Amino acid sequence: MSDSLIGNADRKWLFQGLGLTIVVIILAILFSLINPKFATITNLLNVLTQASYYIILAVGMTFVIAAAGIDLSVGSLLALITVVSFELIKNGLDPILGVLLMFLMGGTLGAFTGYLISYINIPPFIATLGIMVSLRGLALVHSAGKMHYGLPESLTWIGQGDIIGIPVPVLISLIFTLFGAWLFNKTKFGLHARSVGGNREAARLAGVNVNLVEILVYSFMGLSVALGGLIMITRIDSTQATIGTSMEIHVIAAVIIGGTSLFGGKGTVYGTLMGAILLSMMTNALVIAGVDYFWQLFIMGIIVLIAVTINNIRDKRFLFNSKP
């Protein structure tokens, strides 16, 4: 990865990003040795395709966590905006307008979350927990438990098509990751998000509009949910009100494994990409090994706990090293 892409904020965390890449490669070799089915090109592309929507959401979540926030509502938001848009498209709405509506809803609801956190001072965990429950309820009310399926081909291409053999979801997720890395490391928005996470009051005194930054960060998260949701529903050509349940755990885990500090202020989009690929690879390996879904959930939970512990140890070491 070039120096210009990694940028100044990530330079310090380059080693960690590379370290994680090495872990991903070693695990891939290990899984391939255990089960040759894992090493096929088809399966590896399948892993990346499965990882694509998690990557996109995790890129958005990197901004949220770097700004010292958290968003538990991403799975519910994905459910609501996909069931509403899907049904409207099925009822004759132009697919492009339907997609635009998804992004509009994602961005607006995300901004509303940011508003609750910045202006009403509701802690991010509580605000997004409340929104998570409310949006899931709205999705269930709207769809009345129905499964929606049968999108026009122009849309299913997004989730199922390929360009020179590379699945479109993989291409979209990689392009979005590059965009996210640029935004995080090279723009005022990324710098302000990190500054708010590093020290909100100092950022305010320096002239950063901290409330606006928080609203924009959560709005960007909502837009990421819309893009991830679009890929997800066009890939499986269906949606329902329960889609995206527990998705937040997977997304947050990818960000933390990637090296973004839970205390805010620093992170790396490249690490997030590697974290999301690592998690999808492990899930895939467990499926191939025939491990029961409920055991997969258990293992996922343990991975999250280990990642958070490592994160805490690293940040404490960081603080111990600091000089007054």
Add this chain to the structure above:
Amino acid sequence: MQSFIKVENLTKSYGGLKAIEEITLEIRKGEILSLVGDNGAGKSTFVKTLAGAQLPDSGHIEIDGEAVRLESPKKAEFYGIGCLHQGLGLIDTLNVPENVFLGRELQKKVLGIFPQLDYQKMRTETRDLLNQFSIKLPKLNDAVVNLSGGQRQTIAISRLLLQKVKLVIMDEPMAALGVEEGSKVLNLIEKMRSESVSVLIISHNLEHVFKLSDRIAVMKNGKLIKVLEAQNTSREEIVKLITFGLS
């Protein structure tokens, strides 16, 4: 020396308690004025009114002959007043240029459309600024949490200088610094004077006060009791004024 800021009859109360009372003082261009007094003398309240952190109840402030109302730190900054907070206001996780330029970042256009931070220019300007004040930092790309107290202090000062401030207010600038680092900050303050920047220092360290100041203002019980030329007074006189007032 020309006057930069004049305050007249500045009064501020908290409930029934008069924190400062009828303060009249002039700060001249390019001078170092130290504000001394016991705890509770009103020093912090006074500088807060100059830094735009709070409005006085009465009195008025003139900057370069113009009556002004310093209702916010932004407004004070607009008139060229910068404040070095005791916590320094730095963000530990950001590097040096990011801290120096935070809130006033330099940008360039990518593909002629997209604004992007101009890190190269920010690094160069930070380096130039630090060189100008003979400040040496090993690595600009390090997060500031890894720097020493003195280095952090100089970064915070650099940030103010970048804003082209005309008056820097410093609250105990040498507190918690070692001898070597403290002397570097002292040099930096003297350098600011040579650049015609006025400096208002609150300090309990009379050695530093005498080493740096052109004038010393003594406060007691919310009142400004005397302003003395540093050359024409002694440490004993200042201690006496701080302890017993004019009596």
